[in-house]
Amino acid sequence: MENFVQQLINGTTLGAFFGLVAIGYTMVYGIIGMINFAHGDIYMIGSFTALIGMALAGATGLLGDTGGVILALLVVLALSMAFNAVYGWSVERIAYRPLRGSFRLAPLISAIGMSIALQNYVQLVQGARPRTIRPVIEGNIVLMTRSDGFTVVLSYLQIFIVLVTVALMAVFTLIITRTALGRAQRACEQDKTMAALLGVNVDRTISITFVMGAALAAVAGLMAVLYYGAIDFYDGFIIGVKAFTAAVLGGIGSLPGAMLGGLLIGLIEAFWSAYVSTEYKDVAVFSILVGVLIFRPTGLLGKPQIEKV
Amino acid sequence: MATATAASVPVTRPVNWIGVLKDAVIIGLVTLALALPMVGFETTSSTTERGWPLLNTRFADVAAAVIAVFLGRLALNLVREGVRAPVAFMAWAVFALLLANLITETVPVWNEAVETLLVIGAFVVGFVATWRWLSPEGTTSSEVMDDVAAGLQRWNRVIAPIGLLLALAFPWLTGLYALATGGEFAISRNAVDLGVLLLTYVMLGWGLNIIVGLAGLLDLGYVAFYAVGAYSYALLALNFGWGFWACLPLAGVLAALAGIVLGFPVLRLHGDYFAIVTLGFGEIIRVVLTNWSSFTGGPNGLSGIPRPTFFGFPFERNPAEGETAFHQLFGLEFEGVHRVVFLYYLILLLALITNLFTMRIRRLPLGRAWEALREDEIACRSLGINPRNTKLTAFAVAAMFGGFAGSFFATRQGFVSPESFTFIESALILAIVVLGGMGSQLGIVLAAVLVILLPEWFRELDQYRMLAFGVGMVLIMVWRPRGLLAHRAPTLRLNSAGGGR
């Protein structure tokens, strides 16, 4: 029971984190119908930017033991979101935009190339070994104690992660459902030619989608730094696949689906590691991906698609 | 000065300096944003006494990147505006200066890596400007490449036999080379070993080409079948003591079976989904190999895999009781190089079989159906072609060749471990296929030479290898979406003199 509650807490935290990355996949797939293979690596770059930001803030005393930690973190967060957005924008401009309407495998191969390039670029400029940082937000609340001394804890960090995630998801959902930009995005999803005829700047709308996805990935990156305390250049690959699985599970193209899928994948991973085996946790996620794609390609919240003949 | 040299442009219009500059400045600023955090600060493993990671700063590199991108973009914009000759001259001058500086190290401004990148950048700008300056108006570089690819295909009748002869003679040529350079005739073990490595990748490229180039299915987990072949061979040989010639076909069959089992559920997914699921399968197989220790040896892998024999005659100095070794059979002195040469001819044979198969299948209904599926699956269904079975055969056949290559790998190394079968390996094979041009057999050989041999020769460039592949894949897709040397000649002609367009 105690273990179950603890895994529920851990899984939810993990789920918040996967959900943030999954949104990037789902938005891009919704608008241009391709998997942005490089998105996992964009997340990874976000985590490095966040780590560098924290190291700078720490060195200048802004992340000291006194108050103001949260404020400093939010500043670092805003900066990493901004810098990462530029990465998202550049990736789209360089690797995807010239290939719109090209041979069907071309954008996909280009995306894989971009992913390999980003990974090795970071390995070159930041080194191959994991980079670590000391805990920034410490302390926790003890929720339950079992007779053998096992305690169920909810750390302040977990609260911070879930709160920031929920707040940001709310903001982005508002943007997409309530603003002109969101309308333009949905119009492009339906029919790019028609949207262009009606005066929607399709290129700009697609760029903004990538920018938004990258910004949210940077948030996830900062959380990974806080939560795990260690990151490396290869993280993007596995996190990317899991977040993509989350997006597919929730129904690719659906924003609430990505959040739900992220939560489910987070919970599944936490419980699988706790009760089954840690070695095969990645296999479990891949199996879910394959299973969903085969038996319910539209995911949990996706719209059924009619094959166009 | 600009208008004088822009005479080759039919309509001379004034250069839009403001637009050109504005664009270059914007791109320069974007580069600044990209480089400032990631290049400007390097995280290190050491920490301050308060526990924060120490950062090294590299602002000079950031400045170099920004200036280089600004100037490069400016130059390319000017080329587009019609200012070609001056840009070309200036770019070549900068290229020469930078190269001279890199070699002589007179002014050590930046570290070598940055300087190398700058040299390459100047070269690219110079090349593009010269190209646009000298090539007739209206022809695109992609069309020129089309002609090159078509020419290669036309000369294939000559190139292929010569290439085959060279490949056959290669071990002896290395011996002759040693003789010519003043030594004794001695086959170079290192060179032949490199040949074996190259041919392994040529074979893998040809195998992957069946599924990617012909059937148009992007398989990102091809290495899974390579792994199944290698482990099948290793397990069969270690557990049952079967020889190479019994294990090789079995490993191929097992890999093909794996292809069918994995392919059956996923082949109705298309495009992106198919790609990511195959990627997933590649990872699953690797994770299983790593963790199923009792069967696969876990992360340590399997060692002591029997080496190939010359049809039963081992390549050993002191063969076991009752066996005759290869050198005894032919009355030769024992030499370690015998085995390497044998392995070389073995992989050459396997690769040639793969190639021969591909060339034949393209002229058979199955191969044509694969290509038709690549072009339009819906049309195929309307013609009565069973898409699932047709794709499944492509998947299984490609897997089989991957399995053959895998069992060769196992016997050559004498040792297999999951480390040899990572996603990077799949990406490398895919890079060969893409670089060579999907469907182009000769292109794949050239690409394999480039991808495998160049990093072997320039060891110090090894750390840039994967970065270069990634960037290369993006650039090639943008330039020629079907691959660098992609060119498809019809498999059947009605009017023998007919052209392709």
Added chain:
Amino acid sequence: MSGDLPAERGPTDPAAATWDRVPPLLTVEHLTMRFGGLTAVDDVSFIAGQREITAIIGPNGAGKTTVFNCLTGFYRPTAGRLSLERGDGTHYLLERMEGFRIAREARVARTFQNIRLFPQMSVLENLIVAQHNKLMLASGYTVLGLFGIGGYREAERAAVEKAKFWLDRVGLTARADWDAGNLPYGDQRRLEIARAMCTEPALLCLDEPAAGLNPRESLELNQLLLSIRDDDGVGVLLIEHDMSVVMGISDHVIVLDYGRKIADGTPVEVRNDPTVIRAYLGEEESDELPPEVAADLGIAPDAGTQ
């Protein structure tokens, strides 16, 4: 009634009740196709006769292409029965078959509204791929063909002969070695028909074959379709907006509007049907057609007496 064979049509069959023409080839009964809440085809029944050209017309969005997609197995109909009765006495229930089986076994071939050729393959190869199943058998399912055993060479030669025959019929012999994607638009349309004919169909379904053709090409298309009907004895089912094609060559016209059948008969009957005129003009009370609309519908001033 789903167990009945088409031969034993009961009195409930609305299309058969009035059918007194040539023997039926395709019988569509109560075909309904829903996508979520949208009913694209609503309880449509009709018959297409053997050796006849049957046209399906109707305003945009009337459900014509959806009927085709149900017929050729791309969609599984929500309800209804589609039976094909070939001249040799074999019959097939199409709604139960997978798309590629409909083409392979029942022999229904089709073309597409937005041409679907194999653009990187040559014109000739397009026609050879269409004969895939026959050639596959001849190559011993590839196994024998790989080693050059068996009659594959002969079969391929025969396939090329057939392709040449159709290239000649559609006037593409000179361009046989071009990449299909490089052909001009009109040639692509004709190649798609030739490719469909290379599958030796019993029923040929054409989705807007005259779209984008110039008047001369359109006239040639008419001749080709008439010759397919008369010389090859193949039934043709066609969706068309070009009324000169529809009225000029079809034996039988079916009109759909909002997924329902609103008229069914000979061209003359259909073009004088007030329901059809209203469907094309909107809900106007006047039965008088403005002259330009009349011309569009192919109604000559003396049409009534024809």
